[in-house]
Amino acid sequence: MRYPEGGGLTAERRTFREGIRLQAGLRFAAGEKTVVIAKDLWVSVRSVERWRRAWREGGLEALRSAGPAHSPTVTDAQFAVLEExxxxxxxxxxxxxxxxxxxxxxxxxxxxxKLSLSVATVWRLLKRHGWSWQAPARRALERDEHAVELWKKEVWPRVKGSRRHAGPGSSAKTKPASR
Incomplete structure (x- = not known):
């Protein structure tokens, strides 16, 4: 049920949940206990406690839906400014x-x-507008090809090998085939 259009709840589901909260609000006014309300409405006691706190502070209006969640977005015009x-x-x-x-x-x-975006959102924004991660155009001038080849040939095989010691009681030892 969650995230039907890429995020949040459908309008119908949001309205349904608001109705549950409003029912709870009417029962708060009648003086009913939290545990009874939670059991009757099939919700957690913690949710009812949270709703009761909101109801005390703002009445039934505080239990109404605030609408769909809105994440900040960068418009095309803003992105043009960002590129500059x-x-x-x-x-x-x-x-x-x-x-x-x-x-x-x-x-x-x-x-x-004045927008707060996550790093992942920034990456998606840049990627969507054709930006890519930076890669060096050429190899570094300081690169020593001979040293690189020597390392690949002599050091890498030792590093690549297993780091476990296959001593007594080690799980690295292979078990004999069962008969």
């Missing part, structure tokens, strides 16, 4: 070097648009 900001470079935004990380882009979005 990214084009200015990280140093222009107070970062020490010229690397854009998702956390830095997240910070720029927060500062510029």
């Amino acid at each position: 900001e990214l084009g200015r470079g990280p140093v222009a935004h107070g970062f020490e070097d010229q690397r854009w990380t998702l956390a830095r882009v997240q910070t720029v979005i927060g500062r510029r648009f």
Whole structure:
């Protein structure tokens, strides 16, 4: 039932749940006990306690649905501004070097648009607009091909091998075939 259109509840389900909360609110006014309300409405005691607290503070209105959850989004117009900001470079935004990380882009979005997005959401936003992760255009000048080949040939086989010691009582030992 949850997340039918990619997030939250359907309008029907939200209305149904609001009705349950409003029924509980009417029963709060009648002085019924929390445990009885929870049992009759088939909900947890903790939910009824939470609703009762909200009802005490704001009456039946506090039990009404606040509507579907809304996550902040960056509009196309805002993204165009963001691209301009990214084009200015990280140093222009107070970062020490010229690397854009998702956390830095997240910070720029927060500062510029007053939106709080997760790092994963920032990645999806950038990817949706054709941005990709950065990869070096060429190998580093300092790279020593001879040292790399030597490491692959001599060190990697030792590192790659099992790190377990196959001593007495070790699970790394193979058991003899059962007869």
